Amino acid sequence: xxxxxxxxxNHLLRHLQVMLFSLGQLWRQPISSLMTIIVIGIxxxxxxxxxxxxxxxxxxxxxxxxxTQISLFIEKNTSSDRAYALNKELQKWPEIKETIYQxxxxxxxxxxxxxxxxxxxxxxxxxxxxxxxxxxxxxxxLREDAIGSLLARLESLPEVGLAQLDMEWLQRLRSLNKTxxxxxxxxxxxxxxxxxxxxxxxxxxxxxxxxxxxRVIKLVGGTDAFIRRPFLYTGxxxxxxxxxTAWMTILISMGLLNGPIxxxxxxxxxQFTLNWLAGSLFLTLPTIGLCLGILGAGLAVxxxxxxxxxx
Amino acid sequence: MINFSEVYKRYPNNYEALSGLSFHLQEGEMAFLxxxxxxxxxxxxxxxxxxxxxxxxxxxxxxxxxTRLPKRKIPYYRRQIGIVFQDHNLLQDRTVFDNVALPxxxxxxxxxxxxxxxxxxLDKVGLLGKERNLPIALSGGEQQRVGIARxxxxxxxxxxxxxxxxxxxxxxxxEIMQLFEQFKQVGTTVFxxxxxxxxxxxxxxxxxxxxxxxxxxxxx
Numbered sequence: 001x002x003x004x005x006x007x008x009x010n011h012l013l014r015h016l017q018v019m020l021f022s023l024g025q026l027w028r029q030p031i032s033s034l035m036t037i038i039v040i041g042i043x044x045x046x047x048x049x050x051x052x053x054x055x056x057x058x059x060x061x062x063x064x065x066x067x068t069q070i071s072l073f074i075e076k077n078t079s080s081d082r083a084y085a086l087n088k089e090l091q092k093w094p095e096i097k098e099t100i101y102q103x104x105x106x107x108x109x110x111x112x113x114x115x116x117x118x119x120x121x122x123x124x125x126x127x128x129x130x131x132x133x134x135x136x137x138x139x140x141x142l143r144e145d146a147i148g149s150l151l152a153r154l155e156s157l158p159e160v161g162l163a164q165l166d167m168e169w170l171q172r173l174r175s176l177n178k179t180x181x182x183x184x185x186x187x188x189x190x191x192x193x194x195x196x197x198x199x200x201x202x203x204x205x206x207x208x209x210x211x212x213x214x215r216v217i218k219l220v221g222g223t224d225a226f227i228r229r230p231f232l233y234t235g236x237x238x239x240x241x242x243x244x245t246a247w248m249t250i251l252i253s254m255g256l257l258n259g260p261i262x263x264x265x266x267x268x269x270x271q272f273t274l275n276w277l278a279g280s281l282f283l284t285l286p287t288i289g290l291c292l293g294i295l296g297a298g299l300a301v302x303x304x305x306x307x308x309x310x311x
Numbered sequence: 312m313i314n315f316s317e318v319y320k321r322y323p324n325n326y327e328a329l330s331g332l333s334f335h336l337q338e339g340e341m342a343f344l345x346x347x348x349x350x351x352x353x354x355x356x357x358x359x360x361x362x363x364x365x366x367x368x369x370x371x372x373x374x375x376x377x378t379r380l381p382k383r384k385i386p387y388y389r390r391q392i393g394i395v396f397q398d399h400n401l402l403q404d405r406t407v408f409d410n411v412a413l414p415x416x417x418x419x420x421x422x423x424x425x426x427x428x429x430x431x432x433l434d435k436v437g438l439l440g441k442e443r444n445l446p447i448a449l450s451g452g453e454q455q456r457v458g459i460a461r462x463x464x465x466x467x468x469x470x471x472x473x474x475x476x477x478x479x480x481x482x483x484x485x486e487i488m489q490l491f492e493q494f495k496q497v498g499t500t501v502f503x504x505x506x507x508x509x510x511x512x513x514x515x516x517x518x519x520x521x522x523x524x525x526x527x528x529x530x531x
Contacts, residue, residue: 014419216400219360220414220461221390224383310362 015229022233025206026241036202036238040293041245043195044285047188049250052277054184057177060272061170068147068170072133072154073162080104083131086159090133095141095150100134107132130161144171192292199238199296203231207304219310231301232294239293243286250285251278312338312469312500313359318368320354320524328354330524331368336502338468341495343511344504346521352504355521356473359502360394361385373468390418393462397474399454401446407433407457408442414465432460436490452483459490463499470494472503476510484510 026033074083080103087101102110107129112118137150147165155163207214217227254276265272313336320329328351336342344352357363358370361377370377373391380388401410411432415425433439436456438449446454455475462470472491476484484507492514495501505511511518520527 010419010421013422212400213402216402217413217417218386219362219389219394219400220417221386221388222417223386226386226417310360 018229019233019236022230023237025230025234026237033238036198037241037245039198040195040238040242040289041249043191043198044243044246044289045249045253047184047191048246048281048285049253050180050184050187052250052254052275052281054177054181055277056275057173059275060270061173061177068137069166070135070137070147070151070154071164071166072135072157072160073164074131074133074159075161076130078131078159080131082159083133086157087133090135090154095138095146097136097138099136102132102134104129104131192288195239195242195289195292196296196299199235199293200300202238203235203297203300204304206231206234207300207308211308214305214308215310218308224305227305228298228301232297235293235295235297235300236290237293239289239291239296240286241289242293243289246289247278247281247285250281251276254278312336312340312373313502314369314371315355315358316369316371318358318365318370320351320358320363321366328524329358329365332521332524332526333368334519334526336500338500339495339498340517341491341501342503342517342519343514344502344519344521345506345508345511346527348506350521351524352521353473354524356471356502356504359469359471360392361388386417390414390465391467391469393465393467393470395455395458395462395470395472395475397477399446399458401454401457401461403446405445406442407438407444407446407449410446410457411442411460411464413461418465420465428464429460432464433457435463435493436460451478452486455479455483455487456490459487463494468498468500470499470501472501472505474505475503476505476507481510488514 074086078086083103084101087099090096090099104127108121108127111129112121135154137147141147141150151163151165154160214227254274258274261272261274315335316333318329318332319327321327332351332355344355346352354363358365358377359372361380365378368378372388375388377388402413405413408429411429412425415428420428430439430442433442436459438453438456438460441449441453446457449457455478459475462472470491475491476487479487488510491501491503
């Protein structure tokens with residue numbers, strides 16, 4: 001047992017040494033290492049930044065869920081008692097959360113106040129505005145198809161002249177958002193692939209640079225695993241540092257965007273603040289980076305190491 | 312310790328480097344491998360180091376049949392053989408200490424053990440004071456001795472050398488040979504390919520001479 005502990009400790013110690021050795025090698029060529037790391041950082045920051053943007057659009061449009069409403073314009077020849085009764089009836093529908101009844105005279109009053117065309121309205125012989133029932137659908141009924149069928153049912157009522165969904169643009173925005181999310185996923189995959197290729201190529205060059213060293217190590221009995229290890233750790237460092245660079249890039253960009261966005265949101269009287277997702281990205285980006293790094297290095301090593309044999 | 316029986320080595324271009332070569336080296340024996348360039352000396356050493364495999368026949372080294380040794384076991388096999396090269400094959404960006412330590416690091420030795428053994432090996436070749444130097448700062452003879460220290464640091468039972476004195480003047484060559492004799496005296500099997508006939512005629516060891524891939528004669 002103590003032997004096992006010792007050999008495990010020895011093993012971990014050796015890994016740690018190779019890990020630090022690889023980092024030292026990056027440090028010895030600071031310019032080229034830095035350039036590779038920045039390229040990886042940008043490639044990872046781009047899809048992550050777009051993802052943050054979409055996440056925030058989602059959040060904003062989520063705030064407007066309550067705002068989805070249907071306006072029912074009552075037929076002109078319907079008596080106000082009948083319209084009022086319809087309002088009561090609609091309140092019992094399970095698909096509907098609440099309704100607001102606005103008689104034609106209330107509509108007129110509202111229009112008079114908001115439009116400033118009071119004098120013109122007074123000159124009309126009768127009130128041209130219909131009574132309106134404003135309907136807020138129940139929360140579990142906000143999906144597109146559910147809203148559609150509710151709209152159709154309301155429109156078929158004999159007392160209803162016109163049923164109008166006020167928030168069609170919101171749904172369009174959401175479906176646009178979904179399309180954009182798909183696009184970002186594709187972009188993210190493509191850029192991940194390019195990170196894989198960048199790291200693979202960097203490791204390939206590192207292998208070629210140390211070709212004679214690899215030959216000597218093989219001659220004195222180095223196993224493939226021993227030779228592979230420093231290159232895998234090089235990939236690990238590129239990926240990890242690239243991921244952290246991506247995170248910092250996003251943080252700085254968001255910092256620059258934050259002021260203008262707060263101003264904009266204040267102008268719209270909104271409580272909206274930019275959500276940076278800083279915490280979850282702090283874990284995600286470096287993790288994705290180092291996975292891509294090890295994978296890219298592994299691919300390069302398995303392709304190029306076999307070709308180098310002692311002569 | 313090293314046993315060749317009816318060994319052929321044919322290259323893809325149909326060139327036959329070794330043709331039915333048989334010989335045997337005892338454990339603890341020291342012998343020279345001689346012959347003109349192109350006679351097959353390098354090929355023979357490559358077969359022992361498993362850099363190449365025989366086309367035909369059997370090579371048995373330290374009780375292992377090399378014709379059947381799987382590829383993944385080659386690294387462990389090579390740890391039983393110390394190899395000294397004509398051009399040293401040192402890592403130019405590592406210190407003398409790191410170069411000599413390489414076989415021990417590969418074998419996963421403990422840190423303290425590595426320091427002790429590297430210093431012992433450097434002491435043996437007379438370079439104890441130069442462990443912090445880079446190889447470039449050493450003379451040709453000193454670089455060759457670093458190569459020897461690296462070959463013997465993990466105490467292999469077999470020591471191979473390919474023209475170890477090829478680039479050295481007679482005085483230094485003699486010193487290097489004396490070093491090899493010291494390893495023979497502690498029981499290492501030493502096999503040296505060389506064409507430095509003047510030097511080896513003065514030494515009482517067997518000569519295995521190759522001529523066009525065959526055994527030419529056995530001296531002494």
